[in-house]
Amino acid sequence: MAEMDRQSEQLKYVKKNVENSNTLGSEPCNGTAAPRVPRCSTPEESSVMVTNVLNLEKLDTDLYRGNSYWIPNTQRMFGGEMMCQTLRAAANCVPDQLSIHSLHCYFITPGDPTVPVEYHVERTRDGRSFSLRSVKAVQHGKPILMCQASFHAHQPSPLAHQVTMPTVPPPEDLRTMEELVNQFANDHHLPERDREALDRVVTPEVPLEVKPVNMPAFSRSVAIQPRKLLWVRAKGHIGDVDIRQHCCVAAYLSDFSLLGTAVLSYADFKPLFSASLDHAMWFHNSFRADEWMLYEIESTWAGHTRGLVHGRLWRRDGVLAVSIAQEGLLRMVPQGSKL
Numbered sequence: 001m002a003e004m005d006r007q008s009e010q011l012k013y014v015k016k017n018v019e020n021s022n023t024l025g026s027e028p029c030n031g032t033a034a035p036r037v038p039r040c041s042t043p044e045e046s047s048v049m050v051t052n053v054l055n056l057e058k059l060d061t062d063l064y065r066g067n068s069y070w071i072p073n074t075q076r077m078f079g080g081e082m083m084c085q086t087l088r089a090a091a092n093c094v095p096d097q098l099s100i101h102s103l104h105c106y107f108i109t110p111g112d113p114t115v116p117v118e119y120h121v122e123r124t125r126d127g128r129s130f131s132l133r134s135v136k137a138v139q140h141g142k143p144i145l146m147c148q149a150s151f152h153a154h155q156p157s158p159l160a161h162q163v164t165m166p167t168v169p170p171p172e173d174l175r176t177m178e179e180l181v182n183q184f185a186n187d188h189h190l191p192e193r194d195r196e197a198l199d200r201v202v203t204p205e206v207p208l209e210v211k212p213v214n215m216p217a218f219s220r221s222v223a224i225q226p227r228k229l230l231w232v233r234a235k236g237h238i239g240d241v242d243i244r245q246h247c248c249v250a251a252y253l254s255d256f257s258l259l260g261t262a263v264l265s266y267a268d269f270k271p272l273f274s275a276s277l278d279h280a281m282w283f284h285n286s287f288r289a290d291e292w293m294l295y296e297i298e299s300t301w302a303g304h305t306r307g308l309v310h311g312r313l314w315r316r317d318g319v320l321a322v323s324i325a326q327e328g329l330l331r332m333v334p335q336g337s338k339l
Contacts, residue, residue, distance in 0.1 A: 047236030068113035077111030080255030226299035249289035262307030
């Protein structure tokens with residue numbers, strides 16, 4: 001349930017041999033088509049996001065089951081994984097020609113990564129332009145996540161505008177998160193507190209590639225603006241499949257490095273407990289989640305033990321692909337306090 005960026009969690013990959021999920025027919029998303037940008041890695045292996053995380057088992061009509069492939073140290077399911085599977089279950093229950101345009105989730109209780117999750121889909125509404133699906137994620141007979149996903153038939157409009165993408169170096173000119181961690185760890189003047197924190201940074205086994213635009217705040221000794229810029233993409237190859245599959249992967253990566261942005265301005269405090277409360281996404285234009293996208297993250301408000309964070313996923317050509325918002329619980333204590 002907690003977001004991936006809380007550097008109190010180190011995710012471990014549980015290798016499982018699962019057959020590839022069925023590929024749906026390719027459908028254009030509302031808006032501008034994403035340009036083809038060749039990946040650098042060859043040969044390309046199928047992304048674990050498709051072969052494992054999105055490979056849901058159909059139990060009955062509008063009923064699916066998914067497994068967790070990542071076990072946080074907190075023993076709670078990663079919220080992005082639940083949203084990813086929830087959106088996949090909802091998309092399975094609408095016609096192929098409808099595009100995902102929004103997702104609204106409420107996290108109810110922590111998920112158990114050792115137990116399968118059942119996704120119950122309700123066909124709430126089917127209209128001429130919009131269709132709504134309500135999904136309840138269940139473990140031990142109780143809901144752990146409630147979600148509504150809305151789907152839209154493509155319709156042209158004279159209204160078309162967006163804000164401007166930040167100017168940043170291309171991902172080819174930047175180092176990976178792992179390389180930056182190693183550089184930071186080799187600093188002989190690094191405080192022991194920060195050295196221990198490096199052990200809780202996300203491992204390379206996570207199914208995402210990340211290249212921070214600026215040096216990540218591995219040390220909490222200096223307060224900085226609550227803003228991040230990251231190049232992100234799914235590891236492996238997904239390809240030109242149904243755009244809804246890429247949207248599901250975007251739901252997964254949207255929970256990465258999000259809520260932790262709200263605490264960057266508070267060097268004198270550390271998180272005692274943090275968890276996602278609700279999460280919303282709006283899908284604007286087509287994209288490929290296995291190609292580099294710029295993730296722009298900013299916390300606009302914090303108070304009353306909660307923090308609000310907004311995010312934007314940009315295609316390399318400057319087109320805004322996805323908008324994101326999340327509020328989370330942030331219980332903070334002074335640095336030096338025993339947890």
